[in-house]
Amino acid sequence: MLKRMVEMTKRYSSFFLCVILCCLAAELIGPIKLSLGKFTITFLPLLYAMIFMLILYLAKPVCGVGENYVFAASQMLSICVVFAMAKLGISSGASIKEMVSVGPILLLQNIGNIGTVLFALPIALLLGIKREAVGMSYALSREPNVALIADMYGSESDEFKGVMVCYIVGTVFGSIFMSIIPPVFIALGIFRPEAAAMAVGVGSSSMMAAGLAGVIEAAPASNPDTLTAFATISNVISSAITVYFGIFITTPLSNLIYKVMKGVKS
Template identity: 45%
Template sequence: MEPTELWKDWKLHIAMFVCAVVAQKIGIINIPIGPVSLMLMPLIYAMVFGLALYLIKPIKFISTKQSEESSPLLMLAVMFLCVKMGVTMIPGLASIMSASAILVIQNIGNLGTIFLALPVAILLGCKREAVGLSFALSREPGIAIITDKYGAKSKEFQGVMACYIVGTIFGPVFFGMIPGLFVDFGWFSPEATAMAVGCGSTAMMTSGLTVLIAKFPELESQLTGFAMISNVISGLLAFYLSLFLALPITEKCYALLTRRKAVKAEKGEK
């Protein structure tokens, strides 16, 4: 099926429309957990409904081919979302500009994926895939770097793509739950949390931002601005940070950890 013919696929469009309407009708669900509350947003329901229509065999409304060829429509929808957010953030530009240095410095935290995820990946039995899995947040710049350096048939590429796919599917669900809890516990301010959710993909950012706006509607323009500027800056800096700093560090850490693991295994055999 050609991409232009996708517009004529009425079954797919009706299924997605029904998922969106039902998700909106359910609305926001607040689940109290002690002193905090877990907020479930319509975006999460819509993703779950769509996944069910794709996976459940007896009533499988969406085929693999349809899923793959729907990507251009997703990008079109994201364009409208970005325009809406851009208009919303204008009133909060002054406060955003005052925090510009912090927005840049926070990207150093991306290196945390190396020290947190790499040891776990190796313990779970990953080999060279661990490098692709853990050297960055596995957004598009990371995929480009791994493809150029190791090739599209490498173990490193399998690792980065696995992380990208899992993040695309489950990332918005995670972002739709955790940021609100951080704010409720008082660990971070709403503005700092908005900056943090901006480091993820557009879908992840939208999910986390929706929760924050629901909790602090009076700060909508500021929170939207912090999240969007953070997303843009993270996208620009992630490439150079990953290429010149994160990937070399990951390679050295991988060599060190696997060497120690080999030594321990050798001692155990003896």
């Protein structure tokens, strides 16, 4: 892995320089708190870094940012996630007692996946979307979900097009959404910080990291290691369960709703 990192650094040095500069600028700005009545929204440096890189990409031509560097960005993310997971694993181990006390709640929270089918799918069909809606709404559309749809329907199917659309949208906006919405629920007193931490563990490492940072910032009185443990374990469980949930529950339910609303005969 070290050799691979050295080779990538030499080849994509301009890209890495842009990433470092955007990250430094975001860190220098620091968290920005916006008070809206009874609650406060905290904008974190992760959000600024994403916006800065987006601006550089749109402000073409900028050396080091463009379609030719997508592979480097993907590989860089994969490598960084390894270190993040190691750190999160240590934090989770330190809070193992809290994990055991939660019990089946970590498993049962994945029932929320049914909500996307019951609410998002009918809306998509009413808007005129066809079979793509099944792939778009049966789950969160992360890597395991994309693989499942490709295996069930094929990579040329309408369902696969749908899941890929949501995958791309989630990659761009998912982290932003996760960094803003959970802290709002904490500020409003709707959910406890531990519940919000579990909620951000949806099966996506990038979304979890963004959401967890917001939750920790919104709940300074809570133990950060405990919140990290809840989010990490929830993320692992969600990643593992989503495939089986999709095979046996959400995909069949999506097909049933599609047939009923479209009047398709079996």
